[in-house]
Amino acid sequence: AGEGEAADTSKAQYTIKYATGDPPDVLTASAHADAVMFKNYVEARSGGRIKVEIYPANELGSEREQLEGVQLGSIQMCNVSEGTVGIFFPEILALSVPYAFRTYTEAWAVADSPYMKNLMGKMVKDTGIRNLDVNQNGFRNFSNNVRPVRTPADMKGLKIRTMEHRGHMAMVNELGANAVPIAWGELYSALQQKVVDGQENPPSLVQAMKFYEVQKYYTLDGHIYSIDFTFINNKFYNSLPADLRQIVYEGADISGTIHKSLETYVSNVTAVGALIEEGMEVYTPSAEEIAQFQQATQGPVMEWIKNEIDPKWVNDFMKTIDTVKKGLVAPSGTEPGNGFVIQQ
Amino acid sequence: MPRENGASFIILILREWVYMVKSLLAGLDKFSELYQKIMRPVLVFFYSILTVIILYAVFMRYVLNSAPSWSEEMSRYIMVWTALLSMAIALREGRHIGLSSLVERVWGKYTPVAFFIADVFMFAFFATISYTGFKMAIFVVNQRSPSMNWPMWIPYLSIPVGGVFLSLESFILMLRKLVRS
Amino acid sequence: MGLFLAVLTFVFTLFVGVPVGVSLGLMGLVGVAFMGTVPMEVVAQRIFTGLDSFPLMCIPFFILAGDLMNSGRITERLIKFADMLVGRMRGALAHANIIASMFFGGITGSAAADVSALGSMLIPAMEKDGYTPDFSAAVTASSSLQGPIIPPSILAVIYGATMGQSIGALFAAGIPLGVLFGLSDMAVVIFLAKKLNFPKKVLNLTTKEKLSIIGQAIVALIMPLIILGGILSGVFTPTEAAGVAVGYAFFISLYVLKTVKYRDLPKIILNSALSTGSVFLLLAAANLFSWVLSTYQVPAMITRTILSISESPVVIILLIDLILLLVGTVMDPGAAIIMLAPALAPLAAQAGLHEIQFGMLMITALALGLITPPVGLCLFISADIAKISMERVAKAVFPFFVIHLLVIGMISFMPDLVLFAPKVFGYL
Ligand code: NA
Numbered sequence: 001a002g003e004g005e006a007a008d009t010s011k012a013q014y015t016i017k018y019a020t021g022d023p024p025d026v027l028t029a030s031a032h033a034d035a036v037m038f039k040n041y042v043e044a045r046s047g048g049r050i051k052v053e054i055y056p057a058n059e060l061g062s063e064r065e066q067l068e069g070v071q072l073g074s075i076q077m078c079n080v081s082e083g084t085v086g087i088f089f090p091e092i093l094a095l096s097v098p099y100a101f102r103t104y105t106e107a108w109a110v111a112d113s114p115y116m117k118n119l120m121g122k123m124v125k126d127t128g129i130r131n132l133d134v135n136q137n138g139f140r141n142f143s144n145n146v147r148p149v150r151t152p153a154d155m156k157g158l159k160i161r162t163m164e165h166r167g168h169m170a171m172v173n174e175l176g177a178n179a180v181p182i183a184w185g186e187l188y189s190a191l192q193q194k195v196v197d198g199q200e201n202p203p204s205l206v207q208a209m210k211f212y213e214v215q216k217y218y219t220l221d222g223h224i225y226s227i228d229f230t231f232i233n234n235k236f237y238n239s240l241p242a243d244l245r246q247i248v249y250e251g252a253d254i255s256g257t258i259h260k261s262l263e264t265y266v267s268n269v270t271a272v273g274a275l276i277e278e279g280m281e282v283y284t285p286s287a288e289e290i291a292q293f294q295q296a297t298q299g300p301v302m303e304w305i306k307n308e309i310d311p312k313w314v315n316d317f318m319k320t321i322d323t324v325k326k327g328l329v330a331p332s333g334t335e336p337g338n339g340f341v342i343q344q
Numbered sequence: 345m346p347r348e349n350g351a352s353f354i355i356l357i358l359r360e361w362v363y364m365v366k367s368l369l370a371g372l373d374k375f376s377e378l379y380q381k382i383m384r385p386v387l388v389f390f391y392s393i394l395t396v397i398i399l400y401a402v403f404m405r406y407v408l409n410s411a412p413s414w415s416e417e418m419s420r421y422i423m424v425w426t427a428l429l430s431m432a433i434a435l436r437e438g439r440h441i442g443l444s445s446l447v448e449r450v451w452g453k454y455t456p457v458a459f460f461i462a463d464v465f466m467f468a469f470f471a472t473i474s475y476t477g478f479k480m481a482i483f484v485v486n487q488r489s490p491s492m493n494w495p496m497w498i499p500y501l502s503i504p505v506g507g508v509f510l511s512l513e514s515f516i517l518m519l520r521k522l523v524r525s
Numbered sequence: 526m527g528l529f530l531a532v533l534t535f536v537f538t539l540f541v542g543v544p545v546g547v548s549l550g551l552m553g554l555v556g557v558a559f560m561g562t563v564p565m566e567v568v569a570q571r572i573f574t575g576l577d578s579f580p581l582m583c584i585p586f587f588i589l590a591g592d593l594m595n596s597g598r599i600t601e602r603l604i605k606f607a608d609m610l611v612g613r614m615r616g617a618l619a620h621a622n623i624i625a626s627m628f629f630g631g632i633t634g635s636a637a638a639d640v641s642a643l644g645s646m647l648i649p650a651m652e653k654d655g656y657t658p659d660f661s662a663a664v665t666a667s668s669s670l671q672g673p674i675i676p677p678s679i680l681a682v683i684y685g686a687t688m689g690q691s692i693g694a695l696f697a698a699g700i701p702l703g704v705l706f707g708l709s710d711m712a713v714v715i716f717l718a719k720k721l722n723f724p725k726k727v728l729n730l731t732t733k734e735k736l737s738i739i740g741q742a743i744v745a746l747i748m749p750l751i752i753l754g755g756i757l758s759g760v761f762t763p764t765e766a767a768g769v770a771v772g773y774a775f776f777i778s779l780y781v782l783k784t785v786k787y788r789d790l791p792k793i794i795l796n797s798a799l800s801t802g803s804v805f806l807l808l809a810a811a812n813l814f815s816w817v818l819s820t821y822q823v824p825a826m827i828t829r830t831i832l833s834i835s836e837s838p839v840v841i842i843l844l845i846d847l848i849l850l851l852v853g854t855v856m857d858p859g860a861a862i863i864m865l866a867p868a869l870a871p872l873a874a875q876a877g878l879h880e881i882q883f884g885m886l887m888i889t890a891l892a893l894g895l896i897t898p899p900v901g902l903c904l905f906i907s908a909d910i911a912k913i914s915m916e917r918v919a920k921a922v923f924p925f926f927v928i929h930l931l932v933i934g935m936i937s938f939m940p941d942l943v944l945f946a947p948k949v950f951g952y953l
């Protein structure tokens with residue numbers, strides 16, 4: 001808190017408590033950079049009528065608690081990932097189809113699609129939690145300490161730590177590996193001591209948590225495009241006068257761009273390079289190999305998700321991806337093999 | 345004359361009051377004994393189940409190489425329930441530590457008054473917990489636990505339930521001191 | 526304003542005898558109520574999330590395993606074994622008291638368990654041997670601090686769970702530090718031995734007797750080996766190790782030592798459940814208040830205040846030490862960790878303290894409050910056993926207190942002392 005004072009907020013009419021899990025580091029932590037940018041924009045544009053207090057590093061509780069707080073109104077805003085959202089709004093599971101996205105541009109286009117607007121519209125109706133921006137946590141990839149993973153066959157028998165997320169666990173088990181949920185705080189030592197063989201996280205986290213010290217092989221399979229959502233308590237949002245609502249909305253939009261860029265930059269430019277330098281063997285599967293991963297997991301996990309929620313959300317999601325893929329004119333530098341595409 | 349009459353009237357009323365409080369206390373005590381009788385084996389059962397689940401999870405991971413997905417979440421919720429339910433019995437048995445020796449030194453012969461005030465505060469706290477806990481359990485009615493997909497009111501309900509028992513016990517403590525004085 | 530009233534509530538309710546856990550909770554309640562816009566449900570939310578943690582599950586397990594092992598015969602065996610090791614020194618029983626706590630620390634996770642189990646046997650025995658009740662109670666209280674430092678340690682579990690740090694790394698760090706606490710106690714005894722003319726008794730044990738004592742103690746000593754070995758080698762996570770320890774304790778006490786009968790089990794388990802209940806009330810209430818602290822932006826306030834005094838790491842660390850020592854004299858150490866660890870962590874990082882070093886500093890400095898007035902739980906229990914006033918024990922414990930302060934100073938300024946064990950076991 002207190003970082004980047006932008007306007008005199010001593011007479012603020014509204015206070016936004018904004019919670020994130022990121023450490024308070026604007027240069028590497030994308031959600032924190034997002035929050036700081038949001039604070040500056042909103043405080044300055046509102047002429048100090050809105051005050052934004054940032055609570056980084058889970059100061060106000062775990063992600064589940066933060067989102068619950070936003071729903072309750074004890075916190076006004078938070079930044080949490082889709083695993084947490086599923087607890088409150090199961091339809092979000094539709095976004096957890098493995099190997100659905102291949103590139104950032106696809107993911108960003110889906111984030112801006114009418115489909116996502118519909119989904120978030122249902123969410124605010126069901127939960128009273130309003131989405132301000134759909135953001136990026138990064139592509140999740142497998143690492144392990146047993147053998148290089150190139151195809152699904154290499155995953156057989158590996159014990160992989162996942163989040164407590166049934167969709168992710170189902171995916172790992174479909175690959176012939178064993179999903180083991182382990183508390184985040186114990187993950188490093190669990191890897192170090194071989195309680196589990198591997199884990200799955202974006203490069204930025206593998207670097208930040210120093211998993212490279214205890215993991216040898218990293219496969220950039222990008223099985224899940226993990227999303228960071230910016231949420232606001234709907235009652236609070238509606239209590240704002242129209243001009244301030246506009247400012248809050250714009251602020252989240254603009255700061256979201258920083259969020260996406262920073263995560264993309266850290267994961268693709270700084271993190272993977274650093275991991276290789278630290279001695280990790282980083283493998284980028286070929287399109288054929290990715291197809292094998294996709295074939296092994298996508299069908300069964302999709303069926304599983306359709307059992308959990310109204311199948312229309314999954315079907316529409318896949319349709320949207322198709323549309324996006326057809327409609328996207330690949331800008332220069334996004335063809336497979338070039339920097340902008342993480343997996344290939 | 346009227347003064348005397350008045351005094352005896354007050355004494356009469358007081359007697360009536362003490363009698364009522366005493367019978368209320370007796371009733372509450374009976375209820376407390378009853379639920380504690382039920383709760384004790386329940387706690388022992390929960391605790392044992394907790395141990396079995398952990399050992400089962402270790403066994404599954406090492407021997408059968410597949411970790412159960414539900415074990416961590418289920419054992420967490422059982423633990424929360426065990427903790428909340430045991431707090432009231434612990435209160436009745438005087439297991440929650442306070443600074444009683446310090447209180448006696450500070451308050452001297454007024455110590456019973458201090459302890460009575462303490463009971464009032466305790467009751468207020470536990471009653472608030474029960475109330476907010478109940479509201480919270482209703483609030484999370486649509487939340488689902490991430491790995492077992494259980495409705496979240498199941499673990500959250502432990503707070504109002506434990507809170508009600510705690511309120512009851514602190515209320516009994518309060519009445520008991522009232523009767524004694 | 527809200528914060529001030531909250532703290533006032535805490536102090537007032539403590540002084541009328543409200544249990545510490547409830548006082549903490551009331552403090553949180555008042556804090557939330559005075560925020561104005563915050564819905565009161567957050568009270569229930571924080572109570573729930575304060576308990577809903579897998580690492581914290583170590584606590585009920587370690588309590589139960591300790592209770593099962595804590596039957597009289599095992600305590601007696603450990604004391605005999607300790608006595609055999611130091612029986613030739615002047616003040617043998619005082620040394621044995623310390624050594625026994627070292628072993629006992631490997632079985633139980635708290636100082637209170639140590640003080641009551643060992644104290645009830647050793648204080649009368651020491652008095653019979655000619656030690657003053659004051660000194661007997663003091664050495665028992667002081668050496669019991671090894672309980673929460675030597676793993677398993679409830680305080681380490683709480684710090685690890687609160688800060689997302691590896692409990693295994695904290696356990697590893699706790700082994701040498703706990704022993705160091707024990708050795709410093711022994712140094713005090715050696716120093717006082719001549720002056721106070723402690724008895725020197727001659728134990729003439731045959732090899733056969735010695736072997737039998739070792740054999741009897743070894744069943745109990747396998748337990749810390751399972752817990753520590755299991756965690757440090759990576760066979761178990763801490764929670765699993767705690768569960769396995771319960772399994773081992775069941776097996777040993779029911780079938781090998783036969784110190785526990787089947788029909789005793791419900792009573793023992795219930796007793797552990799009630800201990801867990803009172804610990805967890807503290808943890809839940811502390812979790813509520815820590816939210817209040819964060820929401821009033823107290824961590825930032827503390828950081829700013831201390832940095833305005835000085836930016837020198839030495840001064841910052843000394844101020845952190847001072848805060849911990851002061852808070853420890855009135856507050857339960859576990860609850861204090863939940864409230865203070867997040868608030869002081871940024872400062873600790875600023876001063877260059879490693880997270881594990883900061884954790885061990887919190888554990889040891891706060892635990893020291895267990896042997897200082899006015900609250901001093903361990904002083905209280907040992908005074909109760911020795912049937913003397915707490916003031917008398919407090920006076921007798923003073924030299925131990927001073928040397929522990931020195932050790933805490935070492936922990937503050939010698940990172941390698943704390944970090945070498947976690948490094949050896951590959952945590953860092
Ligand atoms: Na211990």
Ligand code: NA
Pocket residue numbers: 622623625626643664665666668669
């Ligand atoms: Na001792």
